[in-house]
Amino acid sequence: MRVQMLGLCRFSYVGLRGYQVEHDSVAARRDYLYDPQRLARRWLWFTKVALPAWQAQTDPDFTLVVMTGPDLPDPYLSGLRDLARQIPQLKLELIPPMDYHLAACKEAVLPHIDHSADVIGHFRHDDDDAVAFDYVAATRKDFNRVKALWKTTERLSLDYARGLMLKAGPDGVSLTPRICHNMGVALTIFLRPDVPETALNYDHSKLPLWMPGVAVTKPLMFIRSIHRDSDSGDMGPGLPWDVKGQQLERQLQRRFGFTLDGLNDLARQLG
Template structure:
């Protein structure tokens, strides 16, 4: 009887909003490995280098965005955090690219400490009627599988009654692909992480709580929060290339996979053909 009453109470006051956050060459103070210690002028020159931005847009437009547009559960918001100083040509290109995404919006902020910018962005995107927010992180060169949002929503709804409505809950997936880009041909690896990967990782909190998924190193979430990661779903594609900010290593099992073997798995879980990724 006690459980059923708790379930009724949760249903009456629980409204969870799914909100993703992508840092799109945002010039924060801290928060990234590359450029640590740079002054503002050097940071802007590096981030806004036209050749670099062209590479970032190429991956975003061909990999990251199509995966967002293909979500089976489209009831989510996606914040694209940029600097106010991002040149108009790139801001306009981003705005045009995300126009078909129903919950997509650009948030432009001045440079500030990294976590402050993250908190402000999530606050801007959280509707006043939400009781909880499930905030997830995604980089502009990676992809989530087409059922990621729906699966994450289901995880949260089933786990929160156990974990507690008033404390943070971290959810994510540990299995996916690493796509290593090489001049002589891209190579695919199947990965099962043993500690949480940041790609698509989410934290559910009561609305208004300052804690969010960027608060801690994602590898250590289990040390600080109730954490559940799905090791079965083929949930992500992480690209490995020279522009990666952090060292793209797997914490668990990693095995090369041939394109012929991977083709049916890619088609089943992502809006791509294997050939698309091989040529990316």
Template sequence: MTSEISLQIIGVIRFSVLTDDFTPLNYGDAQTMRQRFFDPHRLEERLTMFEHLCLSTLARQTDKGFRCAILTAEDMPDWAMNRLKAMLAPHPQFLLYAAPMGHHYALIKDAYRATAAPGFTHRVSFRLDDDDGMALDYIARLRALSLKLLEISRDPFIVAYNRGYYLDRSTPGQNTLLDSVERAPLSAGTALIHPDELETNPYRYNHRAFAQYYNTYSEIEDGMFLRTIHPDNISGADKQGLTGRKKAERVAREVVDRFGIDLELLRTL
């Protein structure tokens, strides 16, 4: 069966996208949301985390056979939009998708459509937040797992990575790294594997409830995600599982090995 399957791996990452039915729940009204999202200090922080965690780890994947849309607001300030364009320019697998304010899920579906290509039997649709990173073998591992699971599982199904690390930036100047094994799927790198013609994606349901809707494969073999905790987490970044079981020195070694990120950068980010 595997020889008959052709996969395309595509992702959507939201970067300060304006919606009229999701983020207003956190900010009250569209004007307040716009002021908050486009605050220069906030945008500078988000750009920095995106560049050094999210983009850095995805751009250096051992398997570069994927495409990823960065979904953002078309009326984001020019200086920030230009920074995003400059960051993405050297990496052809990334697409900047700027959209007007609209319904959250509709914008996400449009971004996936803009990223997809014809001619495949199946799609591996992944999600990731702009302030999180993935291990450098994430795409390679996701491809291998998807192909193997398609031999035995009814599709669509979920692949989630529940072992990883948290970078806690809650206290300025005192960033800390913690290991974690989560009890439910996270937003970081979780993917929905489905027939290419099926119009769906992993933003359809809350990620922690995926097992209610899909067969769900949860891998804890290696640390795969690096999530940040900071005051601007819109939906929170609660740790729900086994956390802080390893010594700091071991966590540091594993993060350098899995993500290729300088420890001094993580301490000062």
């Protein structure tokens, strides 16, 4: 079965609903998202944390749709246009403000569905999180192992649950190893190509209501960032796992290309 890996990353999209931090009007939402200092911080998160691993995926056969508004201020809109020209997998979608967030996400994602694929692996990715270099390759391999389960309902979630919670402050970062199920990052939802739905159709915290799920608890697959601009600053439920010192440094470098010194420097830049 041929699987298309198709993701959505929202970059300061001005629209109502769909986030934990809500606003009463599009104007209030725009003022919040387009605050110059906030945009500068989000750009650092996106380009220094989220983007590097997508550029270095061991399996480059995927599409990542970056969704923002047509009035995103420069230099950020120009910067996204440049990145879309440089990175074949990155597709920029400029979606005007919409009252219903799910409809906006569909407008961004559905034009990129490959209807010749047998299955679409939908994923969402926040602009301040990171996945490991082999996320796409591992997802394809593991889906092939459980595709018989997908065939029973033609809906299936595949959750890479082992991650690091990165808390960033003015003095640097702290990293908490956690096994967290259905966090939203490194989580793939497999649907037929003719189904007009995306990963955003399903509340990731309630996925068992709609589909069977498979949790893969090794290897380390994601970093979730928690900071003052996070939509949710809650670490959420999970189980601890032990990694520290030089072993943690090796995992950061091998899985994501990061160093602890580099992450601390980024946190200090972010203030």
